Amino acid sequence: MKNLRLFCLLLTCIGLGSCKNNQSEKIIKAKEAKELVSEQCYKAVYEKDTLDLKINTFKDGEITGDMVMAIADMPKKVGEIAGEFRGDTLFASYTFIQGSNKEKTFKNPMAFLKRGNELILGNGQIQITLGASHFVKGEPIDFDRVKYKFAEVDCIKK
DSSP states (O other), rough: OOOOOOOHHHHHHHHHHHHHHHHHHHHHHHHHHHHEEEEEEEEETTTTEEEEEEEEEEEEEEEEEEHHHHHHHHOEEEEEEEEEEETTTTEEEEEEETEEEEEEEEEEEEEEEEETTTTEEOOEOOOOOOOEEEEEEEEOOBSSSOOEEEEOOOOOOO
């Protein structure tokens, strides 16, 4: 009976030890995948509107960043983008708060076409399905008749 308990305890220790090794390997792989490749900043100005965008590109192709939209006669939108490039187009989700209301967040899809050192914010038909907004599949995104064309600027360190 004692040998059986000892055997079960030994088996449990070995099992827990191997789980811990797998977790540490996953953490190391996740850190390697999150290696920052580049950081770029952009600004778009249209009439009285100003949009500031900072994007971080990671080794695994993931894009994250921050965007501030100061649009005339509207509360300022401050938030984060996350997405990926598909060809020359960045498809991202913009999660933001509007004005001083920090309790309610909004989430919109965005598409940016990269032309040289410029990012062009496209206009597309958006639909809401189960509370989530996304571009309508099969409908084109217009990058020609747009307000916001982002020029690359120097990033300001905070």
